[in-house]
Amino acid sequence: MNAADFIRSLRAASFSPFMGVPCSVFSTLIHHLAAAAETEHYICTSEGEAMGLAAGFALSGRLPVVYMQNDGFGNAVNPLSSLQLLYRLPALLLISWRGEPGQKDAPQHRVMGDVLQALLEQLHVAHLVLEKGNAALCQALTKAQEHCRTAATPFAFIIPKNFFAPEQKTTSPIDEKFAPxxxxxxxxxxxxxxxxxxxxxxxxxxxxxxxxxxxxxxxxxxxxxxxxxxxxxxxxxxxxxxxxxxxxxxxxxxxxxxxxxxxxxxxxxxxxxxxxxxxxxxxxxxxxxxxxxxxxxxxxxxxxxxxxxxxxxxxxxxxxxxxxxxxxxxxxxxxxxxxxxxxxxxxxxxxxxxxxxxxxxxxx
Ligand SMILES: Cc1ncc(C[n+]2csc(CCOP(=O)(O)OP(=O)(O)O)c2C)c(N)n1
The missing domain is CATH 3.40.50.970 (Thiamin diphosphate (ThDP)-binding fold, Pyr/PP domains)
Structure with a gap:
């Protein structure tokens, strides 16, 4: 999926601003978020903090988007449970699926990869695994919009590895002044x-x-x-x-x-x-x-x-x-x-x- 198209579709469905902590699954997405002057984007220091920021936007009538690695979902659970779910504040969560069962990944993702969906279910957070393609995205966004409007709580898209098409990397200049x-x-x-x-x-x-x-x-x-x-x-x-x-x-x-x-x-x-x-x-x-x-x-x-x-x-x-x-x-x-x-x-x-x-x- 093309990251620029993805952002355009989310914004067209009224989901913005964007905030979160990076995961390599989102590297092209974040690159486009940072590059597009018209997109409001906040890099946060922790996923829990991003949830707090999102709550501020939701209280102002916005539909914020929080991206995070599933490892970072652990950090988000506290505000998710006692802020978004308690006060009924909507958000769209983009959670990467590192350690997806059956897929090769680094060992630190194994446990969260296994339990991510069950955790979302236990927390009563509506979610789906996002499939590639504009049609699938369009359907998913309609579901998320409807959920945010009626339940007024977060909706999560689980995003598998390699969801976003790789792009030619624009290498930032190396700061030769400093040693590696x-x-x-x-x-x-x-x-x-x-x-x-x-x-x-x-x-x-x-x-x-x-x-x-x-x-x-x-x-x-x-x-x-x-x-x-x-x-x-x-x-x-x-x-x-x-x-x-x-x-x-x-x-x-x-x-x-x-x-x-x-x-x-x-x-x-x-x-x-x-x-x-x-x-x-x-x-x-x-x-x-x-x-x-x-x-x-x-x-x-x-x-x-x-x-x-x-x-x-x-x-x-x-x-x-x-x-x-x-x-x-x-x-x-x-x-x-x-x-x-x-x-x-x-x-x-x-x-x-x-x-x-x-x-x-x-x-x-
Ligand atoms: C809670 C949590 N959120 C996000 C990640 C994804 N992640 C892994 S390494 C990393 C970057 C770490 O940055 P820094 O400490 O500056 O080290 P560098 O990558 O520059 O070596 C991130 C965001 C993670 N592992 N855990």
Whole structure:
């Protein structure tokens, strides 16, 4: 299905504005939303936040559209149940179907892929699996309009992988000023103590850490977007003699920025929080995040991190790592990186259970 036609059809059926958190299934859709000046479009930091935003539009008589990955549907359930369904506020939900039974996909999508339809049924959210083609879309939109008008609650389209026709990618210019993430990850894997713990987030930091380094204390948290600083805090509290490095992404940190307050409050003296900031959701297609302009070091400082460092070159990072033993902690390191990951970056061969066992054996 052509993404531009899809948007036109939704708008013609009075569904707008658009808001959500990216999923690669929606990369051409989001590209068109961002490019079309006449389309109102909001990139949100979490799917729950997008539901709140949608409620504001619905209260103003609009029929908002919220797109999300089915992984993010978990984040949306709270406002869905206690805002949209409680106050009867309509919306059109576009939920990608990662982990669809019978289709090959990354392991983190398995559970949600299996239960998505049952969950929607349990919540009494009317839904359908959207088929390709204008006729199917037209019928689906008529159903959704009717439902929003009569029941005044959200209607969900489940969107399978490859629903939108791929398009020639317009590559945004690489910001040559900054080094790529992998240069920093390699330096860290080389210079970290062999006893240290290196944690990679969902997105490319985890994948690069897992695929391109062989530090024995590495762990790739492949789903649970935004939960890595909390996971790191738990590990840091149990392993005070090891330094725990949390390798975060800007999209992931924005999703649960409250974790800065939690880490700042509990003051783990062995935690280093490294933010790889490319100002984008790179692993879902490079959509811009809302990180541009945020002074993350100032936020970390305000949340109680006693030390923060701004890094824009690998030389600065190397120097920082060589003096790390003397740095106050928890330490926040804001690393501005360029977009880009090695072509053909594979998915890990290890299962999540094998990754867990490897870390637990290392920590034993
Ligand atoms: C709750 C949730 N919403 C959305 C996604 C889809 N998703 C996976 S990775 C990613 C982008 C992460 O961005 P960032 O943290 O900046 O890392 P980068 O991709 O740039 O490496 C998104 C949106 C997800 N996995 N979970």
């Amino acid at each position: 993430r992998l240069a920093y990850i390699n330096l860290l894997a080389e210079m970290a103590d062999p006893r240290d713990i290196l944690l990679g987030a969902t997105g490319f930091s985890g994948r690069e850490l897992q695929q391109y380094t062989d530090h024995r204390g590495r762990f790739y948290m492949m789903g649970s977007m935004g939960c890595l600083p909390a996971l790191g805090l738990g590990l840091a509290s149990q392993h005070p003699k090891r330094t725990v490095f949390v390798l975060d992404g800007d999209g992931a940190l924005l999703m649960k920025m409250g974790s800065l307050a939690t880490v700042g409050h509990y003051q783990p003296k062995n935690l280093v929080h490294v933010l790889f900031d490319n100002q984008a959701y790179e692993s879902t297609g490079g959509q811009p995040s809302t990180a541009a302009g945020i002074d993350f070091c100032a936020v970390a400082r305000a949340c109680g991190y006693p030390a923060q460092e701004q890094v824009t070159t690998t030389a600065q990072f190397k120097k920082l790592l060589s003096t790390l033993a003397h740095a106050a902690k928890p330490l926040f390191v804001h690393v501005r990186i360029r977009k880009g990951t090695p072509a053909g970056l594979p998915r890990p061969e290890q299962t999540p259970e094998q990754m867990r066992d490897a870390l637990m054996t290392f920590l034993d």
